[in-house]
Amino acid sequence: MRLLLGVLVLLSAVPLVWAADSPEAQWLTLTPTRGAWGDLALEASWDAYGPELRPGKGWITLGETVRVPAVIERAGTVGALVRSERPFLVRELQEALAPLLCLGQGTLSVKVRDLFCHEVEWEAPPARVSWVQNGLLSAVRATVCGPESWRTVPGGKSISDIASFLAACPPPDELALLRGDFPILFRPARDSAPGYACTEPTGALEAPSDQLVIYQALRVIRHLLLSTPLPWTYLHPYDWLKSKFGALVVNSGVGFADCHIRVTPPGGTAQVTAIVIQEAELQGGIGWGDPRTGGLARLILRIFHLARHVDRAHDCGERDSSLDYLGAWGVEYTLATMLSQGTIQAGLSSEQRGALAAYAQQLLATRFCSGG
Numbered sequence: 001m002r003l004l005l006g007v008l009v010l011l012s013a014v015p016l017v018w019a020a021d022s023p024e025a026q027w028l029t030l031t032p033t034r035g036a037w038g039d040l041a042l043e044a045s046w047d048a049y050g051p052e053l054r055p056g057k058g059w060i061t062l063g064e065t066v067r068v069p070a071v072i073e074r075a076g077t078v079g080a081l082v083r084s085e086r087p088f089l090v091r092e093l094q095e096a097l098a099p100l101l102c103l104g105q106g107t108l109s110v111k112v113r114d115l116f117c118h119e120v121e122w123e124a125p126p127a128r129v130s131w132v133q134n135g136l137l138s139a140v141r142a143t144v145c146g147p148e149s150w151r152t153v154p155g156g157k158s159i160s161d162i163a164s165f166l167a168a169c170p171p172p173d174e175l176a177l178l179r180g181d182f183p184i185l186f187r188p189a190r191d192s193a194p195g196y197a198c199t200e201p202t203g204a205l206e207a208p209s210d211q212l213v214i215y216q217a218l219r220v221i222r223h224l225l226l227s228t229p230l231p232w233t234y235l236h237p238y239d240w241l242k243s244k245f246g247a248l249v250v251n252s253g254v255g256f257a258d259c260h261i262r263v264t265p266p267g268g269t270a271q272v273t274a275i276v277i278q279e280a281e282l283q284g285g286i287g288w289g290d291p292r293t294g295g296l297a298r299l300i301l302r303i304f305h306l307a308r309h310v311d312r313a314h315d316c317g318e319r320d321s322s323l324d325y326l327g328a329w330g331v332e333y334t335l336a337t338m339l340s341q342g343t344i345q346a347g348l349s350s351e352q353r354g355a356l357a358a359y360a361q362q363l364l365a366t367r368f369c370s371g372g
């Protein structure tokens, strides 16, 4: 009866696969729990590939550092089910868990050893680690990942209606902040070009300055409200941009295709990375628009695309190999999807969200060599 109950419990712990028949088919399931003293802890259940493992007692090690007693059961001819007998303390695993849990990156090292000194090791990638969503998972996440600074930035207010948000000019203090974080340079340099100017409603401006268009886009980004972190960073989108570049260059010259360059902003002494926006990309107007044709929707996605290129080039010609690569197209796709689904809130109408979903599908169909 106890065995039957055990089997039922195991079967219900999705997505636990019975008997891994290859190293790739392994699963690690982590269940948040409380340790003996009430500390946050994790129970581990590993659907392992280990033909040589003997059933019985053993040890399981996570993150190459923390080891607890385990029970090993055979599952099929090559599989083994390894379960921790005592939970792992979360605070001891903080560093090992952070990339995987907070960023969905890296791997978690898992090792089992039976009483006959057979050892099996596995680097579990995020896609093969299942976190049981119980009431303690958010506490585990907060302990490992720190405060949820990805949600919003200090001073960020969620946008309730994008149209009225964009009709207003950036308030002076916010404009000063945006200018400090992201100075704008021109290439070739402009001596007598129109400077920044703004009057309300902005939609009535016949020819908004490039600076106003860019700062309105950055202002939207600053006030985005996230209900889940971006898959490639634990930072808020605005802070992530800040971590990747410190200036923007508007290029109106020809034959200049760099995505980012090093510049010294006016009044500055140190060089910073600048992303390069083609002037034509700013001509789509100062309204939200439709990402398939222009407007701030397209510019915002473009800014993230260029920011991603600071670290990552396209790896399949001008396309990305796959969505999983999370290159510049993957970043655009993800943002468009999150905005369309409301996991990133920007006060968009259902029509605007629909346009973003359609744009994401268009990217998926045309910008990935593996079709996503």
Ligand SMILES: [Zn+2]
Pocket (backbone or CB within 6 Å): 305, 309, 314, 328
């Ligand atoms: Zn690109």
